[in-house]
Amino acid sequence: MTTPPPESPPAAEAAAPASWIRLAVVGLVGGLLSGLFGVGGGIVMVPLLIMLARMDQKRASATSLVAIVPTAIAGSITYFANGEVDVLAAAIVATGGIVGAWIGARLLRRISMEWLRWGFIALLVLVAIRLIVVAPERGAGSVDWNVGTALGLVALGLVMGVASGLFGIGGGLIMVPSFIAIFGMGDLIAKGTSLAAMIPTAVSGTITNVRGGMVDVRAGLIVGIAATVASFGGVWLAFFLPADVAAWLFAGLLVLAAVQLAVRAVRARRAGSA
Template structure:
């Protein structure tokens, strides 16, 4: 059975360049990169929105695997922490998708933009220690599952990748090293990406060749992004991540801004 969604005439160069940019961002920030992939596919490469989302979710798996491996080789992945986040995220994503039909998405987008502004300010005030260790007990474990649940719901509602939420929350609220936060975030993203892709492939919402082109391009340069993350000082890493979040806010604001109806509409 053919599980590949119909796609416009593929711009292979555009897909590969998108992958290269996403790979650097994935390794450097510990994010999947969907926040970058989806608008490029929709607005520049003329993909249908649903197919763009499904293609993005699959495309981020390969660079996330490479990123996790790179961070793990440096001892910067906490498997238990990532597993607890993934449990919550996998449960939360379908809840967010269901809520999407029940709530005003634009209002939620502006609320989330407010949340990101608070995070940006906090990143300039809190400098993580790279020797920090997150000690997981019953209560910490419950909180991590809840963070994952919130991340999954936000992902389902807003199309925001988990790393945008998880990395700053782990640093600011749990006192994690920024490198461990990024490595563990990527491990969580693998689990949620695979689980979401199963349903998308079944519903033919994935352009498999396009996802492969982006994923391979990203995977090649993800180790460079991981190297850059370690080369930056914790303070510089925070500032860089804050700048990335400004781009996320700009992208969300464009999407959330009310559009004028055409005449006769």
């Protein structure tokens, strides 16, 4: 009697496309939100990588940063083509951001998983509150340049860079509200400038993470390609969606992501203490 072939190889082959699809979904969602809200998309991609790709918080943060690089480039080019990027402000913020990303990426390898998880949740909630409190305007005034403004932008870059390297986000969640509330930018130019400023920061953090063995390069490339394609649609939506509506929608999304991560954090803690 002929021995039937083993069943495991076909099952393994069938599972592979699902992994690609899940990663592509992560990228499409992150890229759409990146273009729409002027963020890197990591604030959404990190939770999705944890839930769909079964990554831990550290690897998800590091992998997300890889995908942010091409996404931010594509989005900033589109905003720039429409005259919605302050190149000087982006360059100054990026200067501080590169140093901050280097610091954050190194902290990522040393900080405990529990502290990182709850710190990320706190960041989501704080930014959501900020988006609701600060009413964005379309077509607001330009930056009032002086020494204090330049120093403030450098400081903003440092904070943004640390958050980028530590949490795997592009930093747009910090930059966009700050550009609007502190430096008087309109919502569209704040988004475009944010995307431009995060490019060198994300590159710096990614290099550090790759050297530290923290990155799933394959997953990062898949997510990044999908996110880049979707970012163009996000920018298109940004020009048609009212500024206050966009802010409220994004705040709601952040709260939802924070709740999901908080539930997972509590479950992980209970499982560890059991």
